[in-house]
Amino acid sequence: MTSVHTSAQEQAARGVARPEWARARGGVPEPPGQPIAWSMLSRALSVPLILGLVCFLPAVIAAQPGSGVRDTAYWLQLVLTCYAGARLATMILSTRRRLLQGVFWMFVYIAMGVAPFAQVVIGQTPTPMVGPRQDLVTAIAMVLVGCAAFDLGALLASRRPLRRRTPSTRSPGAGPAVAHPLRLRLLVLLAFAASAFYVMKLGGPSVFFSSRQEINETVAASGVVSEGSNVGSAFVKGFGQVPALLALLFYTRRLATSYRARRSPSTVLVWVALVALNLVVNNPVSNARYWFLTVLMAFVFTAFPSSAAIYRIVLATGVVGALVVFPYADKFRYDDAGQRPAQSASVFEPLVTKDYDQMVMFANSISWVDTRGHTYGRQLTGSALFFVPRAVWSGKPEDTGVRVGQWMGLRMTNLSAPLWTEFWVDFGASGVIGGLALIGYAVARTDRRYALAVTRAGPGPGSVLAIAAPLIAGYTFILLRGPLLQAAGKLAIAALCLLLISTFKEQRAARRR
Numbered sequence: 001m002t003s004v005h006t007s008a009q010e011q012a013a014r015g016v017a018r019p020e021w022a023r024a025r026g027g028v029p030e031p032p033g034q035p036i037a038w039s040m041l042s043r044a045l046s047v048p049l050i051l052g053l054v055c056f057l058p059a060v061i062a063a064q065p066g067s068g069v070r071d072t073a074y075w076l077q078l079v080l081t082c083y084a085g086a087r088l089a090t091m092i093l094s095t096r097r098r099l100l101q102g103v104f105w106m107f108v109y110i111a112m113g114v115a116p117f118a119q120v121v122i123g124q125t126p127t128p129m130v131g132p133r134q135d136l137v138t139a140i141a142m143v144l145v146g147c148a149a150f151d152l153g154a155l156l157a158s159r160r161p162l163r164r165r166t167p168s169t170r171s172p173g174a175g176p177a178v179a180h181p182l183r184l185r186l187l188v189l190l191a192f193a194a195s196a197f198y199v200m201k202l203g204g205p206s207v208f209f210s211s212r213q214e215i216n217e218t219v220a221a222s223g224v225v226s227e228g229s230n231v232g233s234a235f236v237k238g239f240g241q242v243p244a245l246l247a248l249l250f251y252t253r254r255l256a257t258s259y260r261a262r263r264s265p266s267t268v269l270v271w272v273a274l275v276a277l278n279l280v281v282n283n284p285v286s287n288a289r290y291w292f293l294t295v296l297m298a299f300v301f302t303a304f305p306s307s308a309a310i311y312r313i314v315l316a317t318g319v320v321g322a323l324v325v326f327p328y329a330d331k332f333r334y335d336d337a338g339q340r341p342a343q344s345a346s347v348f349e350p351l352v353t354k355d356y357d358q359m360v361m362f363a364n365s366i367s368w369v370d371t372r373g374h375t376y377g378r379q380l381t382g383s384a385l386f387f388v389p390r391a392v393w394s395g396k397p398e399d400t401g402v403r404v405g406q407w408m409g410l411r412m413t414n415l416s417a418p419l420w421t422e423f424w425v426d427f428g429a430s431g432v433i434g435g436l437a438l439i440g441y442a443v444a445r446t447d448r449r450y451a452l453a454v455t456r457a458g459p460g461p462g463s464v465l466a467i468a469a470p471l472i473a474g475y476t477f478i479l480l481r482g483p484l485l486q487a488a489g490k491l492a493i494a495a496l497c498l499l500l501i502s503t504f505k506e507q508r509a510a511r512r513r
Helices: 002-013 036-062 072-093 099-122 133-159 181-201 205-209 212-221 231-257 265-281 289-303 308-328 358-372 378-384 400-408 419-453 465-481 484-501 506-511
Strands: none
Touching: 036 072, 036 099, 072 099, 072 133, 072 308, 099 133, 099 308, 099 358, 099 419, 099 465, 133 358, 133 419, 181 231, 181 265, 181 484, 205 265, 231 265, 231 289, 231 465, 231 484, 289 308, 289 465, 358 400, 358 419, 378 419, 378 484, 400 419, 419 465, 465 484
């Protein structure tokens, strides 16, 4: 304990303030939300959690009746499921919150592990597989290799220390990104103005409590959609939803972290108004389930920024929700005319007939590339330049999922194109390995900086990273599911809004504590 107290005294001598949770325990670094009781509970839950994710659930799926054959695809899929389950259990039981990594492994375990394994066992897929069985084997193997590359990138990021400068060594005015007070108020005004335009353009608030089909038909009839291009509708929907969500997140963090803000009637009233606004434009009735999942996760992680219990509960219950609730939460979706009806006696039939087509679409994309060749960056360039109308760029690439669906001859081409597919279509195996490794590195670095931003020693209620990380965590499902061209619009609008309201002036951050 001597070394710990000495370190704390040295920090005090340098003028570095210790957070309250460190002072309360004499300088012993016990993070917020890490009580001793929870540590003991996590140890008690570790064995059943690991056994449940890695052994029990795969074993139950393997015992299901079906016509699937136990070939190379079966065993590779089993390995991938167990690997992703072990990594997800590690994220849940970790003493440090790894927000983005945890969400990544939750998606992989559900959408690339459990669901495709059930499809292999039962012998049915949500969309037909048009290529040979070997393409499915290649797809599963490349997902497994991509996951290993992601882990390698995260490991390299953990070996590199973060640059943490003390206030005395900082350059004048330099500091973490925080929301400028005046610009944040302007963001609130933009949110109400853009959302009001969005609501009035579609005919009033009642439309937002009908269905997604009616929303899209109203957008098409409003004149913002030109023939062959969805850029206009994407901007109207994006600016009608994203600024409202960001403003709500910033004010939620203010109330969650600042006692002074909770005593301010104006702040509370603005927050209530933003909640009402988001209930209209970001409700689960008229929006895609993946987008509402983004809204929900971003709000929860913003409202409880330092709660390890909330983090673990979200990851643990997310698996159950994805397997049980998510497949049935499509009451307000389109019909499934473009998908094959499937009949099965298995309790895992929803994983076969509904949403989880990621692995089979990766296999179909491999078959498509075999006939057309790699695009060498064309698809990723089209996603990066999503804002360019087709009237200006006549050869602008379509969504990867749409192109593969058209090649397959399907009527319904709203198909997934997981991130592994985007890298494979452009650059093959090297693209999958390199792309996932870079993402793993960036995600791990962001997780570490986010952990610092949400502590009480962080940049305060206006921290931009404390808002951006939960938003990206929720949006990860959309990015991983794909296609990227569809996902790029709202992400770019969010980045633009955050950039416009951010400031790096340390003295201004101090005034908002």
